[in-house]
Each structure stands twice: as structure tokens, then as C-alpha cells.
Amino acid sequence: MKKIGMIGIGMMGHGIASNLLKHGQNLSVLEHAGNQPLDALVAAGAGTFKTPKALASHCDVIILCVTGTPQVEAVLLGDDGVLQGMRPGTIVIDCSTAVPTSTEKVSQLVMAQGGFFLDSPMTRTPKEAAEGRLNLLVGGDAKLFEECKPILSCFAENIVHAGPVGAGHRMKLLHNYVSLGTVTLLAEAAACAQLSGVNAQTFVDVLAMGGGWGAALERLKPFLANGDPSGLRFSMANALKDLSYYNEMAKDTHADRTVAEAIQRTLATACQDGNPQALLPEIIPMIAQRQSH
Structure with a gap:
């Protein structure tokens, strides 16, 4: 059995780690201030290391689940980074969301040191991460993809080989542009409905019976019905980053990118005017307030 090391035990990473342990994998994780509490993982058998270098020197597979490109580059290329401790034959699997050109660059550095690389970004939410039901979009060598599938299957329901290295991250950005863009569009429409005196439930019901139905509306429904943003546990800052x-x-x-730039401006304004860590459904009253001025 391969020794797996994981860096990034946040809302998504904690679910991934717990499912790896449930499937009997030999797992160690990086101790980091931004992690979710590690107590349950340690109690289930996870080991811990204090630096990416030390973790990499112990492991055969390194899974990254960090915020974005700067963090991926830091944990791989930093002074105490993965590449400082990585042994030839190590497999790096990047489940983060990252800029594809950076993905290609770091993958070349990993492979130059005798390692292997897959970009394997995920879709869905922390709920599915905890349930082991993520979607993975994987870029990399087809043979390596098949070799790693048993590990990926521990925490994913649908696993798609998107193409060579970088293809996973390209597909993830396309997916999130459509997904988050649709949520932002609906949020702007919901704010207009609110200012126009249209009942929120009527707004939802009419969209749901026509062309406005979809995952984005379903995730916004709890907030529109009773102010509960937990239907989409994704921060405005993360949406802006993506x-x-x-x-x-x-x-x-x-x-x-005419439409994409407009959506980015909407998200940037919301992050500037409000709390960037607020969940994305909470953008609706922020847009309404801005429109009413």
C-alpha cells in the first residue's frame, strides 16, 4: 500500500482525508494553521508532519488541496517544499483550482526530479467531500490516471480523464465559470426582483418551472426562502479567485471574455464592499443595496 501525504485540510480537504482513512489508506497530513481540526483524523490513524519537505520524504503520493496557484507553488517549490524532500517515483496529485500555465510549469519541475503529476481539481461542495462523492477532472498521462484511480475513488463518485497535464484545471475553470457565473446572474436577478417587489418564493417557483431551473437555483433557494446561505458553502473570495x-x-x-469580465467585476465589488469570506448567496442583498443607491 502506498503511503499518502496530504496538504490542505480545509473544508474540502477534511472530507477527502476522512474518506481516505475510511478506505484503509495509509495517510499523513501537514500540520498547518489554516487546517480544520485534525483530532478526528489523528484518532482515525493519520500521521502528521510539520513541513511539506518532511511529509514528502515519507510518502509515495502527495495530494494537494490548497486555495490556489500561489499556495500550490509555495508548498511545492518553497524552501521547505515538497520538491526538497520528494523521492524519485513520487506521484503528486493536485486537487486545488489553479492557473493551467502554472500547472504545466510545476508539473515539469516535479517530473524533472523523477516524479509524476496529475492535476485533479474537484467539483461539488464540502457536503459531497464528506460523503466521498466528489467529481474529479483529471489531467495527466492515461496510464498514471488508471494507476491512481483506486486512490481517487476513495473520495470521488465521478472521475473524468480530461486529457494531458493542465486539462483538468482547464475543465475546472470552464465548469466554475459556468456554475459561479450562473449563480451570480441569478443573484443579480433576485436582487432586481426584491427591489421590484416580486415575492421571493414566486421568483423561485416561476424560474423552477421554466428555463431558469438548475443547480444554481437549487443552491440559492434556501437563502431566498429563509436567508440560509448554506446551500452553497463557497465564499465570495473563492468565487472571485476562480x-x-x-x-x-x-x-x-x-x-x-466579455461576460466573464463582467461577472468578475461584480464579485470584486462585492468582496470590496463586504466580507470576502461571506458565502456566495449572501451577495444578493449586497447587490440589492448597491442598486438601491
Whole structure:
């Protein structure tokens, strides 16, 4: 059995780690101030290490689940980073959301040191992470993908091989642009409905019976019905980060980004005017307040 090391035990990472342990995997995690509490993981058998270098020197597989590109580069390339302790043959699996050009760069550095690399970003929410039912979009060598599938299956329900290294992150950004963009569009419409005196339940019901139905509406429904934002446990700061990564990718590929830039501006204004760590449904009253002035 391969020794697995994990870096990034946040809301998503904690669910991934707990499911690896449930499936009997040999898991160690990085101690970090930003982690969710590690007590339950340690009690279930997880080991801990204080630096990425020390973790990498102990493990055959390293799974990253950090915030974004700067954090991926820091834990891999830093002074006490993974590459400082990694042994030849180590597999790095990056489940973070990252800029594809950076993914290609760090993968080359990993492989130059005798390692292997998959980008394996995820969709769905912390709820599905805890249930072991994530979707994974994987970029990398097809043979390596098949070799790693038993590990990925410990915490994912749907696993798609998107293509070579970088393809997973490209598909993730496309997915999140559509997903978060639709939520932002609905939030703006809901704010307009509120200012226009349209009943929130009527707004939801009419959209649900027509072309407005979909996952985005379902996730906003609890907030529109009773102010509960937990239907979409995704912060405005993370949404802004993902849209900025998408726009960077679109710019690099000379793709049109007129709508994407407008969505990014909406999210940037919300983060500037309010709490960036607020959950995305909470953008609705912020948009309404701004429109009413």
C-alpha cells in the first residue's frame, strides 16, 4: 500500500482525508494553521508532519488541496517544499483550482526530479467531500490516471480523464465559470426582483418551472426562502479567485471574455464592499443595496 501525504485540510480537504482513512489508506497530513481540526483524523490513524519537505520524504503520493496557484507553488517549490524532500517515483496529485500555465510549469519541475503529476481539481461542495462523492477532472498521462484511480475513488463518485497535464484545471475553470457565473446572474436577478417587489418564493417557483431551473437555483433557494446561505458553502473570495483564473486562461487562449469580465467585476465589488469570506448567496442583498443607491 502506498503511503499518502496530504496538504490542505480545509473544508474540502477534511472530507477527502476522512474518506481516505475510511478506505484503509495509509495517510499523513501537514500540520498547518489554516487546517480544520485534525483530532478526528489523528484518532482515525493519520500521521502528521510539520513541513511539506518532511511529509514528502515519507510518502509515495502527495495530494494537494490548497486555495490556489500561489499556495500550490509555495508548498511545492518553497524552501521547505515538497520538491526538497520528494523521492524519485513520487506521484503528486493536485486537487486545488489553479492557473493551467502554472500547472504545466510545476508539473515539469516535479517530473524533472523523477516524479509524476496529475492535476485533479474537484467539483461539488464540502457536503459531497464528506460523503466521498466528489467529481474529479483529471489531467495527466492515461496510464498514471488508471494507476491512481483506486486512490481517487476513495473520495470521488465521478472521475473524468480530461486529457494531458493542465486539462483538468482547464475543465475546472470552464465548469466554475459556468456554475459561479450562473449563480451570480441569478443573484443579480433576485436582487432586481426584491427591489421590484416580486415575492421571493414566486421568483423561485416561476424560474423552477421554466428555463431558469438548475443547480444554481437549487443552491440559492434556501437563502431566498429563509436567508440560509448554506446551500452553497463557497465564499465570495473563492468565487472571485476562480473567475480571475478563468479570465487569465481565456486571455492566454485569446478567447472572448466579455461576460466573464463582467461577472468578475461584480464579485470584486462585492468582496470590496463586504466580507470576502461571506458565502456566495449572501451577495444578493449586497447587490440589492448597491442598486438601491
